[in-house]
Amino acid sequence: MKRKKGDFLKYIIFLLGLVTVSLLVFTAVRDNNDAYCLSIPKSSVVFSPFEIDGNAELDTWAITNSPDTDGLSWTTAHVIEDYEIDASSATYGIRIMNTNKCLIIRNCEVSMASRDGIALMMCENVKIMDCNLYDNEQCGLRLASSSDLVVSDNVARRNTFGFNSQGSNHCNITKNIAENNNIDGFDFLGSNNMNVIGNTAKNSECGIYLANSDSNTISDNKISSMTSNGIYLRADCDNNEVFNNRMCDNEPENVVDLGTNNNIYDNTCSSAGIPGYNLIGLIGFAVISIVGTSIIISVKKKNYK
Numbered sequence: 001m002k003r004k005k006g007d008f009l010k011y012i013i014f015l016l017g018l019v020t021v022s023l024l025v026f027t028a029v030r031d032n033n034d035a036y037c038l039s040i041p042k043s044s045v046v047f048s049p050f051e052i053d054g055n056a057e058l059d060t061w062a063i064t065n066s067p068d069t070d071g072l073s074w075t076t077a078h079v080i081e082d083y084e085i086d087a088s089s090a091t092y093g094i095r096i097m098n099t100n101k102c103l104i105i106r107n108c109e110v111s112m113a114s115r116d117g118i119a120l121m122m123c124e125n126v127k128i129m130d131c132n133l134y135d136n137e138q139c140g141l142r143l144a145s146s147s148d149l150v151v152s153d154n155v156a157r158r159n160t161f162g163f164n165s166q167g168s169n170h171c172n173i174t175k176n177i178a179e180n181n182n183i184d185g186f187d188f189l190g191s192n193n194m195n196v197i198g199n200t201a202k203n204s205e206c207g208i209y210l211a212n213s214d215s216n217t218i219s220d221n222k223i224s225s226m227t228s229n230g231i232y233l234r235a236d237c238d239n240n241e242v243f244n245n246r247m248c249d250n251e252p253e254n255v256v257d258l259g260t261n262n263n264i265y266d267n268t269c270s271s272a273g274i275p276g277y278n279l280i281g282l283i284g285f286a287v288i289s290i291v292g293t294s295i296i297i298s299v300k301k302k303n304y305k
Helices: 002-034 055-065 279-303
Strands: 050-053 078-081 083-086 092-097 103-106 109-111 116-121 124-129 132-134 139-144 147-152 155-157 161-166 172-174 177-179 184-189 195-197 200-202 206-211 217-219 222-224 231-233 241-243 246-248 255-257 263-265 268-270
Touching: 050 055, 055 078, 083 092, 092 103, 092 109, 109 116, 116 124, 116 132, 132 139, 139 147, 139 155, 155 161, 161 177, 177 184, 184 200, 206 222
Parallel strands: 050 092, 078 103, 083 109, 092 116, 103 124, 109 132, 116 139, 124 147, 132 155, 139 161, 147 172, 155 177, 161 184, 172 195, 177 200, 184 206, 195 217, 200 222, 206 231, 217 241, 222 246, 231 255, 241 263, 246 268
Antiparallel strands: none
């Protein structure tokens, strides 16, 4: 009987090991899916904060820093790339003003500005991609009175606002991550016809905040752990489309709509859950648990016949 009990104990230990390993694996899958990329920038050159005002100044800057580009098309766009900027001595890390030439800001890391990490003011035709913006006093990225911008695959964390748009229009804000910012992950003031799609907002006051903003598309975003609502549309927001967003553990509400003619539908809202665990991970965990339990039952029957 002692040997049988010993065998039974071994199987219990084996099962517990399986459960522990599965939890570790699926936690890693969850964290990999939801976490920001800590490897940004992939390669970098330490660079001082700088400002550019106007097309002529942008062209002059590009002669040294982005040679063989003219900014007349996306094929020949000026490029700001692979810069690591500690802006602790400056108001902005990168500020671009009054330009409409094609400009790409890519794979840059900007931190510690007394105002904004990256700021675009009265700009058109700019793409900001794969940048890491953190520990800036106000905004990770600010868009002011600008249009026709692409903001994609950036990470903003530990700023007051992750991504802020004031008086900007016709921009695509996609696949960005805003995490642990003090107030809003994504903040839109007087901004219209914006596509805000596929972003993630976590651990701030409000995930996506709209004020005096109309005809925007807010879809397929993941918003969790907000202390002042997941998505908030102020009373002066009209004709916005809000759909297919996933929201979890936001207080006091996942969606607040105080505006007029906003179309809000097909959003997934919950007050509790396991944010970040994907369906495959949960199924895998269940399968391992069932298999382990079956082994114990079969061994128990064998030993105690």
